Amino acid sequence: MRKQMEGDNQRRRVLARQARERGRQPSSDAATLGASKQLTHLDRGKRAGPPPAGVHKPDSSRGGPMPPSAGRPPAARPAPRPGPGTPGAIGLGYRELVGDVSRRTGVDFREAKVGAEATVLVLARALAEADRQRLLRAVPVSLHDVTPIDGVEPHRDLPGFLTEVARISGRTPEQARYQAEATMAALAARDGRLVASLGVPEGLRDLLEPPAAGGGLVGTTGADAPLTADELRAALADLPYWSARGPALSRSIALPPSNLDRVLDRIDQLRRDTGRGPTIARETSSSAVLTVRSRQTDAVTARVVDLAHRVDDAIEEAGAGMAG
Known part of the structure; x- marks a missing residue:
């Protein structure tokens, strides 16, 4: 009798293994004892999703909405750059400002752009920290977002200033002076109070002076007018x-x-x-x-x-x- 039961057990184990290989529950093929007690509800639980909310589970119907899932906090929105009319901001955009420099110097937009960028960078480097930051916040960011200002040599004298502008712009010191004067005039035309309030070193004040009287200050193109x-x-x-x-x-x-x-x-x-x-x-x-x-x-x-x-x-x- 005992041998018969052992044989039956071995046979049930074989049948159970075969049932599992076919993807079925052994109890469904009567390969095990107590088939009615198999945990068939486990499959239903997997298909039905998480269990319903209980007294200790968050639920939108009990005490408010579900808390948000953990994750990265939303990125902070960048503060808008000051626009025309904002105190301390140059009143015109990048293209208008460079276009004015172009008209004053009689060169094309690309050359005027290079000269204006070089002038702003070298001027900012010559100013004290507070004035430097005011200038950089006021002018269009495109005038100082390419060349790192830390790579600009500080010069508070006119020869050194013009040499540095010439180095950055790839022009002669004489051309650099025209570029610098035109850029300063264009900035002053848009925010004279800002330019006047900057602590421009004494050695660079000549760049802020208007042309000598005679022949008009500027012609219709913005460049110096000819003498009569x-x-x-x-x-x-x-x-x-x-x-x-x-x-x-x-x-x-x-x-x-x-x-x-x-x-x-x-x-x-x-x-x-x-x-x-x-x-x-x-x-x-x-x-x-x-x-x-x-x-x-x-x-x-x-x-x-x-x-x-x-x-x-x-x-x-x-x-x-x-x-x-």
Whole structure:
């Protein structure tokens, strides 16, 4: 009898294994004892989802809505940038501001963009921290979001300032001066109170000065206006060594070679100091022709006359004789 029961048990185990291999419950094939007691409700529980809410379970019908599932907190919305009319913000957008610089310098938009960016960066670096942040918050962000300001050399003197603007923009110091003056004028035209309130170093204040009177401050394109015929005659009366040649003023110098070298070295220093200087044509070892002209306007302007006077002063400082 005992052997028969053991054999029956072995047979039931075989049948149960075969039932499981077919994906069925052993009890459904009568392969086990007590089939009525198998936990068939487990499959139904898996299909029916989580159990209904109880007294200790959160439920929207009891005491309010379900709490939100855990996860990342929503990202904070960025604060909007100040727009036109906001105190401390330049009133026009990026393209309008650069377009104004383009008109003032007589160059295309791309070149004006490079010059304006370089000027803003170098100016910001020259300011104290509080003024620097006010300037950068006020101007369009596109003027200072490419070159890291920490990579800009701080210069509070005009020659160093123009050299750094020239380095960043890939222009000559003379071109850098025109770019810087035009950018400062464009910024001041939009928010003069802001520009005036910045602690611009004394050595850079020349960049904030308007052009000398004569010929109008600016022409219809925003660049320096040409002198009228009467203004040009009056200007030449104060420049006895200069003559008008089309849109330029020229002066010839004839000196012994050593003296001429000293004069030309002093004129080169003028260019380094101010970013402006004449074109020098060395005709012979003892003679040269100096020419000043506007890069913005195809005519003689007040700035051209001012540069001619500066060249005369440099020649006089060199202590050399001169010939007209």
